[in-house]
Amino acid sequence: MTKYDWQFSVESWPFRTPYRFAGHVWTSLDLFVARVNDGTHEGIGEGAGVYYHDEPVADMPARAELLRDRLENGLTRDELQQCLPASGVRNAIDCALWDLESKRSGVAAWRSAGLSSLRPLTCVQTLSIADPDDMAAAALAVPSARALKLKLAGDGLDGARVRAVRSVRPAAWIGVDANQSLTLRTLEELFPALGEAKVDLLEQPLAVGQDAGLEGRDWPIPLAADESVQTATDIAALAGRYQVINIKLDKAGGLTEALRMADEARRLGMKIMVGNMLGTSRAMAPGMIVGQHCDVVDLDGPLLIGRDIAGGLDYSGGMVRAGACRWGQA
Incomplete structure (x- = not known):
């Protein structure tokens, strides 16, 4: 043995x-x-x-x-x-x-996971919370990014933040992530600004446990569950409250459970996003396998840290590709 x-x-x-x-x-x-x-x-x-x-x-x-x-x-x-x-x-x-x-x-990990190839994926680039003008400047500083995610603070400036970024990046896909910082009232107040800025996705607006307030509402922008969903057993209860599930390998406890989550979300007719709790390409590479099933791919951990392992993923042109990364390769 x-x-x-x-x-x-x-x-x-x-x-x-x-x-x-x-x-x-x-x-x-x-x-x-x-x-x-x-x-x-x-x-x-x-x-x-x-x-x-x-x-x-x-x-x-x-x-x-x-x-x-x-x-x-x-x-x-x-x-x-x-x-x-x-x-x-x-x-x-x-x-x-x-x-x-x-x-x-x-046999490459992606093939063992039932995929026929490992496609390059459009990768979201996250912008940290800052004043509206500073977030607009940050958006301009990454001209190759095709998709941007703005962190929100729930402090009354979020509408100005999304308007400022949209004004300088008119063609980019834009999502926003509240990280539980909104209430049902401030969420409703924010929607006109999000609509004006043509925001494509809103992550985790309310605190965990307050999701019932989202039940059955016809929101103008798709909502994604993040902190409210950890593993596959959480998904069914959220189907009437969110349209998108954000799968993260640290939450799921690995690629094995993350793939089960993707299967369950598809079974329930929900869209899928893969995110990350930050890390190097060693953590993002298995996320790329989940990303092959996803509508939104947020695997920008090395970009947020500002550096990566040697032989990491290729993040050029607003995409993420396997590049020289050997994780999961035969």
């Missing part, structure tokens, strides 16, 4: 510029990295965790160590789903297993 060697570590990645979203300012990002080696091949996975679940990255190696014996003796991806809850730890381990399987079998 093959014995698998596992290594767990934490890396710290400083941001080139602070990342601001509703109620938060981040200047660096800690990442949990899982590596598995069978003596010939190595697989790697990366997790950032879910910040609003109080999932400290510093604790992740110790949590992973609890599974060491089973992992070293060949724990499978399906078995992993039963051993750990959805989390950044499970995400990193799950993706490391996918990567190792591709290297051992000679």
Whole structure:
């Protein structure tokens, strides 16, 4: 029987510029990295965790160590789903297993996931919260971006923010992300500005647990559930409240569950978005597999950090491509 060697570590990645979203300012990002080696091949996975679940990255190696014996003796991806809850730890381990399987079998992960190819995808580029003029300047600073996502603050300036960005980027796809910062009243007040700016998508307007206020409403812009949806079991209850589901591998606990989420969303007639909790190309590459099923692709983690691993994904021309990235490649 093959014995698998596992290594767990934490890396710290400083941001080139602070990342601001509703109620938060981040200047660096800690990442949990899982590596598995069978003596010939190595697989790697990366997790950032879910910040609003109080999932400290510093604790992740110790949590992973609890599974060491089973992992070293060949724990499978399906078995992993039963051993750990959805989390950044499970995400990193799950993706490391996918990567190792591709290297051992000679079959790319995307093909094992049932795809016939791994297409380049239009990739959203996120703009941190700032004053309206500064967000417009930030939009102009990324002229190759075909799709922009504006972080909203719920502070009364959001309408001005979207108008300012639309005025300088008339042809771009624009989505906005409230990160739970709105109330039902401020959401309704914001819609005229969003309509005027031809906003294409609004993510998570209300706080988790307040989604019932969205039930059955005929909103002029599609709404996407983010913080309100974690795994496939959450989706059915949201079908009458949101039109789009945002799948993130850290929330789902890995690519295995993320693909199940995509299947469930399609079954319910909902559109699909793939997002990220930030990270390097090691985390975005498995997201590209989910992205093949998606209407919106938000895998801009390395762009927000401002740097990436060597041999990362190719983000040129407002797209994301496999490029030189070897994750999941045979």
